[in-house]
Amino acid sequence: MPELPEVETTRRGIAPHILGKTFAQVIIRQPGLRWPVPDGLTVTLPGLRLEGVERRGKYLLLSTGAGTLLIHLGMSGNLRITDGQQAVLKHDHADFVFADRTILRFNDQRRFGAILWTSEPAERHVLLSGLGPEPLSDRFNAQFLLDQCLNRRGPIKNLIMDSHVVVGVGNIYASESLFMAGVHPNRPAGALDLADCLRLCEAIKTVLQWAIEQGGTTLRDFVNAEGKPGYFQQSLAVYGRAGQACLTCAEPIQQLKIGQRASYFCGACQS
The missing domain is CATH 3.20.190.10 (MutM-like, N-terminal)
Structure with a gap:
């Protein structure tokens, strides 16, 4: 998608x-x-x-x-x-x-x-009025994310993929951002502290901005306005790499389902 x-x-x-x-x-x-x-x-x-x-x-x-x-x-x-x-x-x-x-x-x-x-x-419009802030905006920051995490027992990955919390962080980029931040995707959102939220917020912004600069992720159905595919897939660290060596520690990348979506992570680098 x-x-x-x-x-x-x-x-x-x-x-x-x-x-x-x-x-x-x-x-x-x-x-x-x-x-x-x-x-x-x-x-x-x-x-x-x-x-x-x-x-x-x-x-x-x-x-x-x-x-x-x-x-x-x-x-x-x-x-x-x-x-x-x-x-x-x-x-x-x-x-x-x-x-x-x-x-x-x-x-x-x-x-x-x-x-x-x-x-x-x-x-x-009914489809836009309830959306959360744009992830690349100043409104989306560590304190905002921490406030959203408070008292939440569900996985942090589900929270950052909720468009009512923050828009546009889909499955691929959620996995990549959590890896960059060193946060396990299944960790309860309420267990994150301000330092975790700072790393995760910065990782989301970095990963999305990088993907935009690269032209988006190459999915089977996606082409840009000129009919050319994006290029970010070449740079994915964990998504779609189950069983392959982590680029940081060489441990095998793991996969599990969270909210019916495939999630990829490194058990050694993310906690």
Whole structure:
């Protein structure tokens, strides 16, 4: 599933090609995504100028003076920039055509993605209003994380993957951040002290920023706006490396399920 770095990579990839341009046409080939594509979108968008291309958690926000288009990539979605010369593929469900004929094309094989519209401030949308802070923001800091951990008995990995606590820390990056911080993924969140939270908070920021700079994690379904895969998978320290030697101590990387998700860690380096 595309995680925060993949979505941010996509945002940075598409923004220079579409920002400031005017929607001319919207083509919806498949309205049956995770939620139905809103009726009337093909009438609402044409003539509106795209004033912002932002991200909130894993949602892309394409803002106009009349409202905001919310796009979620789901489990397998991607956005591509094309001039219309490329053939429409089987899972190309929507085209956003601009006045200069630039096309933003939405592809989603599994159809778990979303294309939504709100005329209200985006932050009030039901899917965004309850989200926690952005992990790369100043609001997400050691004291904030410690406050969230207090009296929590559940695993710290589940806590940092909870979008109501902090957005965008998916399974891969949670495992990598916990390893960097030396914190066992199954450790009760309430057992962390301020020093633990400081290391973990800094690790999350470092891992996510690094992944963004590398273009995101290479998953089977992810490609960036130019159709190229990300590169961060080359740098994964624990995720997907069960049985292989820890890069720090050479002990074998272990795997267990936490919250129905595969978790990877080093039993010697993480406590």
